[in-house]
Amino acid sequence: MSQARREVAGARRIVVKVGSSSLTTAQGGLDQARLSALVDALAARAGNSQVVLVSSGAIAAGLAPLGLPRRPRDLATQQAAASVGQLTLIHAYAASFAQHRLTVGQVLLTADDVVRRSHYRNAQRTFSRLLALGVVPVVNENDTVATDEIRFGDNDRLAALVAHLVAADALVLLSDVDSLYDGDPRKGGARRIAEVLSESDVDGVSAGTTGASGLGTGGMASKLAAARLAASAGIPVLLASAEHAGSALGSAEVGTAFAATGARLSARRFWLAHAADAAGRLSLDDGAVAAVVDRRRSLLAAGITGVDGNFDAGDVVDLTDLAGRVVARGVVAFDAAELPGMIGRSSKHLAPEQRREVVHADDLVPLPHRR
Template identity: 40%
Template sequence: MKLCKRVVIKVGTSTVTHSTGKLNLLRMETLAREIADLQSSGREVCLISSGAVGAGVGKINFPDRPKTLPEKQALAAIGQGRLVHMYEKFFSEYGKTVAQVLLTRDVFSNRLRYLHARHTLSTLFDFGVIPIINENDTVAVDEIKFGDNDTLSAMLACLIDADLLIILSDIDGLFSDDPRINPEARLLPLVEEVSKDLLARSRTKGSKLSSGGMFTKLAAARIVMTSGIPMIIANNKEPNILRRLLDGEELGTLFVPSGSPVQARKQWIAFGSSPHGRIVIDDGAAEAIRKRGKSLLPSGIVKVEGKFSRGEVVSIVDQDEVEIARGMVNFSSDEIGIIAGHHTDEIEKLLGSTDYDEVVHRNNLALV
């Protein structure tokens, strides 16, 4: 932990707001002081903060959790400015400058925008500025309806090549079972694999004003672990939590990354990109991709779904409809429909010309 220089810190709605929806100013001030101290020690810190919708609820005394999309977007618009204004006030007391960065999913799905965002954040670090990041809830329909800042924090950690992701919440970490239901549930201090069974047992929601829960935190852990980045879930109510974690104190749950991190390009293909279609493959092709690291050849393709062009990212699924990989295709959907099931030496005859033998080369293919 002491060697981690670039750190992403994500705080949930329960950290920065009271149950009433009003901003928790004491918690925000404490958080700003701790992050300012981390930066003064020579670290680069990026803060991802939920709470815009909750702050909007508190600002206009909205009676309950918003239910419709227009309500959520309007409350996010009201609350986001208030949220950042308070952060700016608290950080300035410690001589720190902050920058608001609002992101949408298309930043991660478009390679050029992805690189621009990476360069912008890197420059902010060079300037000694602390980026405060949130999803642009007012326009990001999918985020408000289905998404969460846990996933955003994981994708951002990959984007900037972070050394550590810390998710602060109102829980002590990952438990063997839901401690609110099972008093015998025990805290898991170390997790080396986020299994399907673990995900299935963790489909819980957070507070009434949040959009996440333990399931989304585990999904975030899978992303960063694959990319070689450790992640910690810890309780925001612990005093001096950030300094204690980065001093190596064993608090919360540490998710240990895999030994072979995915390359940055494959990170983008696997987690940043939005698939433009699907390719269904047979069992032989699925095994070759999963276990032997092979390219996808036309002979293993069963069918194509959707319309896409050369160079776009597609989802590769097996015959049980399980996504096993994403890849950047060398042929359009129409061309793949023609050569599907055929051997590579038949491509030129079927299409009139050929530039590639592989539909997706293994260098442009990432397991998910």
């Protein structure tokens, strides 16, 4: 067994994500047998681990009660279906987990809850207390009020963010596909990838962008992106079929294992790198890129070549090289309107109140993997 698989099997705190297609029928509505089988596997794992479940399925679960033949395309009807389906979904989970004498707690999140620093910290405290009380948190995006989240199906990325937010030891992504392949397995000739040890192992992998059943919105592309995000932040990942949830949460060598490729970041640095929205961009010359990325230094005005965006001091901005590639992110110390007269100038040529770092090293996260 590989190191990544041993780490997943032995994780004391684990985040498990399941997609809509693994919980619902093609006609819409929950498939109680599949949901119960998933809960059985999760309950067995909960005997020696703390489990957080990130579950899609609210919109799909609302189709049948509303008499809708297929997933609606307009936002208002999607939100209506989510409103009805969320009740059905959490009730089914509560009843199934109760059979194992486990209590569930519903946690509904929007992108705002991980983009805003204060919300992010509050979510950390909530999860920590739920887990300390022996509760199984069931997480979903708050689809009744969300907008972009519904259109782009971001629960895979949400699961990766939650895994770091709760300091999980491992992340398991369950879907209707048993592994990662180098092509579409439905077309034949695709090779299963059992282990991903580095980025080079997934070079050239063609991952579809939509779910096979039409009920989900993430598809393999979003699962691959989520797995890479978590692995780069020091969290091993297992991607497997929901049908094999028991084996995936045990020690069987199913699915595709992603080894942790990066070091664990502090909650603040992870938030900066992956959760916060950038309000603008600063373009850096080659010397500033080397200082920020390689030497982990603060960004000074002398190294800036351009400013883009309408941001305020305290906002998060992307730092790019001269080719426009994002190399770092950080909290800017000046408003956008203040910077044009400062860029390219050394500190001694600036006014006294401007002689400070534009982005301090403590508020900066290099992102060399994006170069």
